[in-house]
Structures are given as C-alpha cells and as structure tokens.
Amino acid sequence: MDETARFSSAAKLALAARYEIISMTNIGKASHVGSALSVVDILSVLYTGSASIHPKNIDQENRDVVILSKGHSVSALYSILALQGFFAREWLETFCKNGAPLGGHVTFGTPGVELSTGSLGHGLPYGLGIAISRKKNRVRGRVFVVISDGECDEGSTWESAMIANHHNLDNLVVVIDRNGLQSLANTEDTLKLEPLADKWVAFGWETRIVNGHDYVQLQESTESSSRPLCIVANTTKGKGVNFMEDSVLWHYRSPNDEEAQKAVIQLNGNY
Amino acid sequence: MRDAFIKVLLNEARKDPSIFLITGDLGFGVLEEFASELPNQFLNSGVNEQAMMGMAAGIASTGKRVFVYSIANFPTFRCLEQIRNDICLMNNSVVIVSLGAGYAYGSLGYTHHALEDIAVMRALPNMEVVVPADPFETALVTEFLTKTKKPSYLRLGKSNEPNIHKVKPNIKYGKFNEVIHGDSGTLLFVGSIGVVAELAREEILKRGYSVSVVSVPFLSNLDKEYLENAAHKGPIITIEEHSTRGGFGSAILEFLNVEKITARVGMIAADQKNLSLTGSQDFLRISNGITSSRIANEFTKLVGFQR
Numbered sequence: 001m002d003e004t005a006r007f008s009s010a011a012k013l014a015l016a017a018r019y020e021i022i023s024m025t026n027i028g029k030a031s032h033v034g035s036a037l038s039v040v041d042i043l044s045v046l047y048t049g050s051a052s053i054h055p056k057n058i059d060q061e062n063r064d065v066v067i068l069s070k071g072h073s074v075s076a077l078y079s080i081l082a083l084q085g086f087f088a089r090e091w092l093e094t095f096c097k098n099g100a101p102l103g104g105h106v107t108f109g110t111p112g113v114e115l116s117t118g119s120l121g122h123g124l125p126y127g128l129g130i131a132i133s134r135k136k137n138r139v140r141g142r143v144f145v146v147i148s149d150g151e152c153d154e155g156s157t158w159e160s161a162m163i164a165n166h167h168n169l170d171n172l173v174v175v176i177d178r179n180g181l182q183s184l185a186n187t188e189d190t191l192k193l194e195p196l197a198d199k200w201v202a203f204g205w206e207t208r209i210v211n212g213h214d215y216v217q218l219q220e221s222t223e224s225s226s227r228p229l230c231i232v233a234n235t236t237k238g239k240g241v242n243f244m245e246d247s248v249l250w251h252y253r254s255p256n257d258e259e260a261q262k263a264v265i266q267l268n269g270n271y
Numbered sequence: 272m273r274d275a276f277i278k279v280l281l282n283e284a285r286k287d288p289s290i291f292l293i294t295g296d297l298g299f300g301v302l303e304e305f306a307s308e309l310p311n312q313f314l315n316s317g318v319n320e321q322a323m324m325g326m327a328a329g330i331a332s333t334g335k336r337v338f339v340y341s342i343a344n345f346p347t348f349r350c351l352e353q354i355r356n357d358i359c360l361m362n363n364s365v366v367i368v369s370l371g372a373g374y375a376y377g378s379l380g381y382t383h384h385a386l387e388d389i390a391v392m393r394a395l396p397n398m399e400v401v402v403p404a405d406p407f408e409t410a411l412v413t414e415f416l417t418k419t420k421k422p423s424y425l426r427l428g429k430s431n432e433p434n435i436h437k438v439k440p441n442i443k444y445g446k447f448n449e450v451i452h453g454d455s456g457t458l459l460f461v462g463s464i465g466v467v468a469e470l471a472r473e474e475i476l477k478r479g480y481s482v483s484v485v486s487v488p489f490l491s492n493l494d495k496e497y498l499e500n501a502a503h504k505g506p507i508i509t510i511e512e513h514s515t516r517g518g519f520g521s522a523i524l525e526f527l528n529v530e531k532i533t534a535r536v537g538m539i540a541a542d543q544k545n546l547s548l549t550g551s552q553d554f555l556r557i558s559n560g561i562t563s564s565r566i567a568n569e570f571t572k573l574v575g576f577q578r
Binding site: 061108114115116119121122124125126127128129130131132133134136137139155156159160162163166 | 291311312314316317319321322323324325326327328329330331332333335352353356357360361
C-alpha cells in the first residue's frame with residue numbers, strides 16, 4: 001500500500017468512507033447503514049491523528065488502541081481501515097459475501113481490528129482491561145472505545161465506568177455516538193438515558209459534549225485528560241443522506257441500486 | 272484445593288510477571304498474600320462479573336496470563352457471553368478459577384451450588400476444562416495452567432479436601448490419573464467426589480469385583496487409550512458432582528461414540544430433584560443420588576451380576 005494514499009484530513013477521509021459505506025451496504029445487502037453514517041466522522045477523526053494508530057505502528061506495544069464496540073456499524077470502520085491502508089480496498093467490494101474477508105460485524109483477524117464486537121457492552125470492559133494493563137506496566141498509548149448510546153442500556157458499560165474511575169484511568173477514552181436512536185425507537189422512548197453526560201460526570205469521568213460531525217470539535221475533545229474521558233458526540237443517524245437521516249428504518253434497511261445512486265448524488269451535493 | 276492453588280500460583284507469579292490475578296471481591300483469607308506481595312499483578316475488580324471478565328480478556332490481550340478467581344456460578348453464568356466472545360472467540364489467555372464445585376457450598380443454597388458449569392464451559396470453543404481431584408492434582412494442574420496460553424476453566428472444590436492419591440501423582444496433559452487399579456471395571460470421576468468412588472470400590476470388592484478408581488483432570492482432552500482398555504476390561508461408571516445433563520458423563524459418552532469404542536457405561540450424577548434443599552456437601556451428595564451404593568449397584572447391574 002502506498003503510504004501517501006492515506007488521508008490526513010478527517011473531512012476527506014469521512015467523505016470517501018461515506019461513499020464506500022453506501023456501496024458496501026448496497027452490494028452486500030447489509031444492514032446498519034444509518035449507524036455507520038452516524039459514527040463515520042468520529043472514526044475519521046480518530047484515524048487521522050487523534051489516535052496514534054496506522055498500519056506502520058500496528059504491531060507496536062505503545063500505539064493507541066481503537067475499539068469499535070458498536071460492531072454493527074462495521075461498514076464505517078472497514079471503509080476507514082481500507083482507505084488508511086490497513087488492508088486492500090478491494091476487500092470492501094465483497095463485503096458480506098459468502099466466505100469474504102469482511103462480514104456484517106466487526107471481526108478479529110481483519111487487520112486493524114482489536115476485538116470482535118456485535119453484542120453490545122463488550123468493547124468498554126475489554127478496552128478497560130488494556131488500559132489497566134498498560135497503567136500497571138507503564139506502557140504509554142491511549143485506548144479509545146467508541147460505543148453507541150443504546151449501549152448505555154447495558155450494565156457492563158456502567159460497571160466499567162466505575163472501575164475506570166476507581167483506578168483513575170486517564171489513558172481510557174469513551175466516545176458515545178449519541179444519535180438518539182436505537183433498534184426500535186428513540187432512546188428516550190425506549191429507556192431514558194438523559195441526563196447522559198451528567199451520569200458520566202457522576203461516575204467520575206471528565207465529560208465533554210461535542211457535535212459529532214464537527215471535525216474540529218471532535219479533534220479538540222480528544223485532547224488528554226487527567227481522569228477517564230467520556231466524549232458525548234451528538235450525531236445524526238444516517239448523516240449526509242437526507243432520506244436516511246434520523247430514521248429507524250435505516251438501522252436495518254440496505255439501500256437498493258436506485259437508493260444507493262440517490263445517496264451518492266446527495267453526498268456529492270452535501271460535501 | 273484453594274490453598275494448593277494459590278500457593279502454586281503465587282510461587283509461579285513471583286517468577287513470571289505476566290501472571291495476573293483478578294478476583295471478583297472473593298477470596299477472604301486466601302488471596303491476601305498474593306495481593307500484598309504482587310500488587311502490580313493483582314486486581315480486585317469489585318462485584319461486577321461481566322465487566323470483570325471482559326476486562327480480564329483485555330488484560331490478557333496485552334500478553335498476560337490472567338487468572339480470574341471467584342465462586343461457583345459467578346465467574347461462569349453471570350458473564351457467559353464475555354467468556355464466549357471476549358475470551359474463547361478471541362482465544363485470550365484467561366483461566367477462570369471457580370471455587371465451590373458441586374455442593375461444596377451446600378448450606379448456602381442452590382445459588383451457590385455449581386452443578387451445570389462443566390456442561391456449559393465444555394461447550395465453548397477453545398476452552399480447556401480442568402477438574403483436579405485433590406490438593407496434589409490441584410497444585411500440578413495449576414502449574415500446568417501457568418505454562419499454557421489456552422482459555423481454561425479450573426473447577427476447584429473448597430478447602431480441606433483430603434488427598435486421594437497416596438503420593439504426589441504425575442500429571443500428564445490428556446491422560447487419566449489412576450488412583451487404584453482393578454481388573455473388572457472402571458470408576459471414572461472428576462473432582463473431590465473421588466472419595467465416594469473409593470467407597471464404592473470397597474462395596475464392589477465385597478461383591479467380588481475389583482475396579483479401578485480413576486481421576487480425569489482434563490475433560491477437554493480425553494484419554495483414548497485408557498478408555499479403549501477400560502471398555503475391554505468391564506463396565507465404566509462415570510461419577511460427578513454435577514448435573515447429569517451435559518457434564519462429565521456426557522463428555523465420556525460423546526467421546527466413546529466419536530471414537531467408535533463400544534462400552535457398557537453407567538452415569539452417576541446429581542438428580543437435582545429438590546433444588547431448594549440445603550445442607551452439608553455430604554448430605555446433598557446423598558440426597559441427590561451420588562452415593563457409593565448407587566455406584567456399586569450401577570456397576571453390578573452392568574456387569575450382569577446383582578447380589
């Protein structure tokens with residue numbers, strides 16, 4: 001892979017990834033396009049320098065770690081990993097095909113993937129373990145865990161929040177993709193999360209609230225902290241394609257050829 | 272068994288800084304020395320098995336051999352998906368250490384009885400289920416588990432179990448461990464229930480048959496050669512302080528079937544007819560049908576001889 005082909009601008013990476021996400025979910029007849037478009041800006045910021053992780057340092061012990069705990073938004077992560085040179089872009093074209101290297105949830109063995117995810121509430125405890133081990137062994141590098149807001153329904157999320165605070169893990173960062181929608185309905189109609197940021201504050205975390213589609217705000221929010229850091233990134237599910245935005249339908253529906261074309265035209269106009 | 276375990280673990284951890292011990296807020300009077308001597312290799316997670324097990328997997332992913340210490344069903348059922356996804360799927364180097372096998376915490380009630388753990392743990396991919404018979408075997412398998420990397424489940428009794436082996440035995444991975452040899456049949460057991468198997472041997476002796484009493488510490492890697500010989504010799508009775516469904520006896524039956532070994536097999540396991548019953552370990556063993564006379568009767572039935 002030509003290293004110069006990598007993106008250094010989060011905005012450019014995110015747009016390129018958005019095209020891939022539409023294409024992947026269309027070709028692979030895959031779900032969760034809305035979730036991927038929601039989180040793609042967060043991941044783009046992390047993979048363009050806010051987290052120190054790239055194909056050249058992936059085997060280094062003290063690099064940063066990124067775990068996408070909301071494993072269903074896999075098309076966003078795989079797009080970014082391919083575009084940043086972790087594996088061949090061609091792999092994206094066989095997404096969710098029989099026997100293909102890339103399937104419908106984040107799966108280990110894929111270059112750049114830390115943990116298989118798909119069942120919610122697993123990424124944070126795992127990342128917490130890496131952060132604790134690094135603390136005890138004086139290994140540098142931060143651990144970023146990107147979770148969904150629906151994932152804050154899980155007890156293991158709050159168990160981890162307590163443990164991280166108790167051990168003052170200033171090397172652990174949680175980014176919540178706060179798009180307000182979960183599987184069947186609005187998060188507040190499903191199981192009230194608000195006041196979400198206050199909950200993290202009460203659990204002892206430094207908490208920053210940002211626009212999850214504003215690259216500058218996101219970058220600034222990842223600056224180091226003296227305590228475990230929670231970034232509540234307010235996002236829009238399906239961001240960038242107006243007929244997918246803020247709609248539960250696009251948690252499941254995969255775009256057909258016509259819809260994919262429409263989406264691409266939208267992206268051309270919006271970015 | 273827990274004392275034998277922690278003694279060896281502490282000894283190995285002094286030499287090997289990659290050994291890490293997590294407790295789910297249990298181990299009063301057992302773990303203090305480890306915790307104070309090796310604080311950098313120890314963590315009390317609190318009462319939070321799901322996060323604890325995911326965290327254990329994360330720690331293991333940084334190159335550690337992580338032992339997670341807890342009681343009965345807490346480090347298994349409460350966090351089963353963390354074990355399945357974060358440990359087994361990811362093949363992370365975690366040993367789950369569960370105290371209180373079977374009815375070891377009998378008087379504490381069914382919440383503290385570990386009776387389905389073997390069935391569930393041995394169903395998981397990559398998982399090595401290890402059940403030592405006595406403190407001798409516990410020390411040996413603990414040392415073995417510090418040297419390997421595989422996800423493992425170590426099922427221990429409690430404390431003050433007698434040594435069933437007269438002298439320290441040799442443990443070999445994948446090999447059965449004979450306590451006493453006999454020529455007419457075989458009593459295979461897992462864990463501290465071996466003492467009941469020994470009593471059954473005495474009863475069977477009175478009926479004119481001599482049987483081997485054999486510990487099976489490695490449930491996920493059974494001893495084909497031993498089983499072939501045992502099947503040829505006479506009836507095989509499996510004995511476990513665990514539910515009949517999916518446990519040690521089931522493992523033996525599956526193995527015999529896969530290996531096409533024809534054998535006469537009897538299974539002695541917990542009836543679980545009255546789940547609200549509490550009492551001592553011996554009382555609950557007897558109440559749930561794990562008795563020497565039942566083992567002896569099962570044997571004589573199969574050998575075609577009933578006095």
